[in-house]
Amino acid sequence: MASRTRRHGAARRAREGSRRRLPLRLLLPLLVLVALAAMLMLRGYVHSEILADHRVQPPAATDRVPEKILEGGPVIDVRGGRTESLSVPDHHLVLTFDDGPDPTWTPRVLDVLKKHDAHGVFFVTGTMASRYPDLVERMVDEGHEVGLHTFNHPDLSFQSKKRIDRELSQNQLAITGAAGIRTSLFRPPYSSFADAMDNKSWPVTEYIGSRGYITVVNNTDSEDWQRPGVDEIIRRATPKNGEGAIVLMHDSGGDRSQTVAALDRFLPDLQKKGYEFDNLTEALDAPSAMSPVTGAELWKGKAWVFLVQASEKLTDGLVVGLAIIGTLVIGRFVLMLLLSGIHARRVRRKNFRWGPPVTEPVTVLVPAYNEAKCIENTVLSLMASDHPVEVIVVDDGSTDGTARIVEAMGLPGVRVIRQLNAGKPAALNRGLANASHDIVVMMDGDTVFEPSTVRELVQPFGDPKVGAVAGNAKVGNKDSLIGAWQHIEYVMGFNLDRRMYDVLRCMPTIPGAVGAFRRSALEPIGGMSDDTLAEDTDVTMALHRAGWRVVYAENARAWTEAPETVQQLWSQRYRWSYGTMQAIWKHRRAVIEKGPSGRFGRVGLPFVSLFMVLAPLLAPLIDVFLLYGIVFGPTQKTITAWLGVLAIQAVCAAYAFRLDRERMTHLISLPLQQILYRQLMYVVLLQSWITALTGGRLRWQKLRRTGVVGAPGGSVPQQRAQSHDDRRPVA
Numbered sequence: 001m002a003s004r005t006r007r008h009g010a011a012r013r014a015r016e017g018s019r020r021r022l023p024l025r026l027l028l029p030l031l032v033l034v035a036l037a038a039m040l041m042l043r044g045y046v047h048s049e050i051l052a053d054h055r056v057q058p059p060a061a062t063d064r065v066p067e068k069i070l071e072g073g074p075v076i077d078v079r080g081g082r083t084e085s086l087s088v089p090d091h092h093l094v095l096t097f098d099d100g101p102d103p104t105w106t107p108r109v110l111d112v113l114k115k116h117d118a119h120g121v122f123f124v125t126g127t128m129a130s131r132y133p134d135l136v137e138r139m140v141d142e143g144h145e146v147g148l149h150t151f152n153h154p155d156l157s158f159q160s161k162k163r164i165d166r167e168l169s170q171n172q173l174a175i176t177g178a179a180g181i182r183t184s185l186f187r188p189p190y191s192s193f194a195d196a197m198d199n200k201s202w203p204v205t206e207y208i209g210s211r212g213y214i215t216v217v218n219n220t221d222s223e224d225w226q227r228p229g230v231d232e233i234i235r236r237a238t239p240k241n242g243e244g245a246i247v248l249m250h251d252s253g254g255d256r257s258q259t260v261a262a263l264d265r266f267l268p269d270l271q272k273k274g275y276e277f278d279n280l281t282e283a284l285d286a287p288s289a290m291s292p293v294t295g296a297e298l299w300k301g302k303a304w305v306f307l308v309q310a311s312e313k314l315t316d317g318l319v320v321g322l323a324i325i326g327t328l329v330i331g332r333f334v335l336m337l338l339l340s341g342i343h344a345r346r347v348r349r350k351n352f353r354w355g356p357p358v359t360e361p362v363t364v365l366v367p368a369y370n371e372a373k374c375i376e377n378t379v380l381s382l383m384a385s386d387h388p389v390e391v392i393v394v395d396d397g398s399t400d401g402t403a404r405i406v407e408a409m410g411l412p413g414v415r416v417i418r419q420l421n422a423g424k425p426a427a428l429n430r431g432l433a434n435a436s437h438d439i440v441v442m443m444d445g446d447t448v449f450e451p452s453t454v455r456e457l458v459q460p461f462g463d464p465k466v467g468a469v470a471g472n473a474k475v476g477n478k479d480s481l482i483g484a485w486q487h488i489e490y491v492m493g494f495n496l497d498r499r500m501y502d503v504l505r506c507m508p509t510i511p512g513a514v515g516a517f518r519r520s521a522l523e524p525i526g527g528m529s530d531d532t533l534a535e536d537t538d539v540t541m542a543l544h545r546a547g548w549r550v551v552y553a554e555n556a557r558a559w560t561e562a563p564e565t566v567q568q569l570w571s572q573r574y575r576w577s578y579g580t581m582q583a584i585w586k587h588r589r590a591v592i593e594k595g596p597s598g599r600f601g602r603v604g605l606p607f608v609s610l611f612m613v614l615a616p617l618l619a620p621l622i623d624v625f626l627l628y629g630i631v632f633g634p635t636q637k638t639i640t641a642w643l644g645v646l647a648i649q650a651v652c653a654a655y656a657f658r659l660d661r662e663r664m665t666h667l668i669s670l671p672l673q674q675i676l677y678r679q680l681m682y683v684v685l686l687q688s689w690i691t692a693l694t695g696g697r698l699r700w701q702k703l704r705r706t707g708v709v710g711a712p713g714g715s716v717p718q719q720r721a722q723s724h725d726d727r728r729p730v731a
Contacts, residue, residue, distance in 0.1 A: 032686065036314075040628055043311040045152075046127050049632035053154040056190050060198040069202070070195045074217045074246045075284070078209030085194060087219075088244030091274050092283040095120035095247050095263075096218060098149060098187065101128050101135035102252035108260045109251045110138060116267040118277035119143050121216070123187040126151030126171035128252060130308040133178030140179040145279040145289055147185030147216060148172060155190050157200040161207060168211060174308075177301030181290045185280065186213040193219055214289070216280065218248040224259040225250050233262040238270065244283065321621050328615045329622075329645070333652050340499035344659055347554065355462025361388035362458055362516070363435035364443065367427035368393055371445035372400040374561065376409065381448035383411055387455035389441070390415075394431045397421025402445070424512075425528040425535045432527055438519050447513045447560040448476070457516045457556035467521035467548025468540065469556070470498055470507060471514030472660070476559035482569065484666050485673045486562040492649075492656040497611070498552040499659075506604030507550040508580075508612070509537040514558035521548050531586055534579025541587045544604060545597035554660075570684055577688035580612055616685050623675065646674060 044050040062070060069076060072085025088094055095113075100106045101124055113120060122139050124146060129136050139146055150156065150167040151174070159167070172182055186208055188201065194217055197205065205215050222237040239245040249259055267277065281289050293301065346352065364382055368375055375393070382391050391414040395403035406416050419430055428442060439458050443449065453471065460466045472495055478487040494511070501507040510517070515536065522528075525542045532538045540550055563569040590601025622645055629638025653667055 039311040039314045043315045044632045046130050046308050048127055048152050052152050055158050056155050057157045057200050060200045062198045064199045065197045065202045069197055072194055074194055074219045076205060076215040078206050079212060086284060088246055088283045090242050090244050092244040093247055093275050093277050094280050094283050095277060097122045097249050097251040099250055100124055100252035101132045103132055105256035106135050106251045112260060112263045114142060118267050119279045121145045121147055121280050123147040123149040125149045125153050126174040129174040129178050130305060131312060133305045136175060136178035140181060146175055146183050147187055149187050150189055153189045156188055156204045173301050173304050176293045177305035180293055180298055182293050183290045184213055185216055185289045187216050191217045193217060218246045220245040220247045222247060222249050227258050230258050230262045233258055234266045237266060318621055322625055325615060325621055328610055332611055333648055336496045336500050336652060337655060339503040340496045343499035343503050354460045358458045358461050361390060361437055362439040362441055363390045363437045364441040365428055365431035366393045366443055366445055367396060367424050368402050368445035369396040370398045370400045371402050372405055374446040375402050375405055377448050378445055379406060379414060384451045385454045386451045389454055390436050392417060392431045392434055394427040396427040423530055425530040428528040440519055441516045444513045447558050450557050453556050453558055457553050460551045460553055465549045466551055467518050467543045468510050468550045469516045470510045470552045471556035471558050472554050473511045473513040474557055474559050475562045477561055483562055484669050485677045487666055488653060488670060488673055491660050491662055492653045495660060496656045502552040506600055506607055508540060508608045510540045512536045513560040514556060532579045532582035533575050534583050537580055537583040541583055544600040545590055547596035573684045574688060577685050581688060584609055616681055646671060
């Protein structure tokens, strides 16, 4: 008995462990998100947008600084407890360049130095060395010395010893990764002459020396950062009476064209006067300050540089992606506003007619699988139709008595066909085979029609070129937050899109909830295909390729039950996204074909690919850069730009609601929808991409229905009261 209890306990724990395991559909997007966040954080750190300190210490007293340091030379060596200062011999100049490397000006400085056979010392920051490692490598290869200038360029007198160590080690790591060397030369940010050393900076210099570094300041400042002109830079950089000097210049931090021009004159002029331009250690006749690095330290440096380069390229790619998505979003909005307006004006003209009125009876196909809670409302709504209909309910192997419910209603003109479970396409094809009329309306088993829906839906068939008609699908259960978000999506996205695609004659999808077809159009293409999970998109594309016109009937309204939990919404949109990708791939050859198929392939497929696959995948970049801008700045500009995008979407949404005569109150949740709902759709689409690229096979997923959308008593259906068991809260 005890062993049985232990076995049951172990089994229960195993089941609980399996339930707690993060699903792959969440794990992969989460890993992508974590990697993206890490790369953006690295990029922000390397660009001094995070953890940067721009404070500068004001001058302080100097009574604690040794006199021989204040009156000594610009090279300060306090390693090993000694206190020495050194000066450069006469007729030797050590040119030093701070704050680089810069991709524009450092190569020009190096070119001038090489031209005049001169050497110098480049005090590089870790941020710039990490971003432009090839320039550090060039400095070393061409015989120049490299020194540390900290990683983020803070005033070290404000920093703790721990922060100083990090600035030094990370600066050294960047130089090692770039050029495979380490250096013992260091120049503090915001430093000046030796006599400017004070009680705040001297303890830092002592600590730097204890870490094995020689501090190098200067005794001749060109002040080139002020851009005083080439002549003035040369005058300030030239020492008097043939004295040796360490000259401060800059190869980064702004426009350095005057520095480059001054060097090109300064070097040959002073060389003629007998000056030599050496590295610091050459001028001091000392061993080189640089030594090669091997082993693990070298690979750590290379790994660091690689990660920084990857973050830079990723950010550059994201910026390009943001530009693409911005162009696509704005272009799509402009097209939707323009073309949907054209569509509305065209079909709402008093004298507009598709052709002769369509009055003959039509067949309505209702594929149903376990729709016991909804099927009664669906059938009753069809019985209230003001257009003659034949109703065929195809029960696709339901196990909840769906077929019995319809049969028990005993309604005239309603037939029930039973089949073993074979999927929605098979059910629709079975209904087509048994339909009595050429025009066939298709709807879902959880959808209700208004009395005028069928009549409005079939009128476009007065035009003999029309092979299929898309109706106006609406969310019937919009009283919850997730329902309201889908309501905005249906009105704004789906229906504005359909108006646009109608005008462009490349409608990609007849919605399964409300659509109509000619049997004579469907039969030559083989009816409804089960090749994809989006049979409605698949068949619509096939009709375009066969030369049929597909249009949108705005007044053919159908009220459908949208998913009421995140899990159900995920399942539905995953199937839609993956099915759309399958359909695009299936009909890809249309791009190179001629005739109607080629027209759809070169117009319709690019539109669908851009607006239904690529744009939604890139849309979260707007939110990524919103967060990045808020954290790293510029915060105000970032928020303003994001609000601008939201305002454009709000205008489109308001226009769509006006066209569909919907109440504007639901748009209150639009900002929250853009923040939360779009991210969910992004993860769903990302999962679809992963499934497609890995060759996964997704099967049809049945959504749990509640029957919340009741039969309409008028133009708008009333929602039937449900128990708390039927209406689950948003997950």
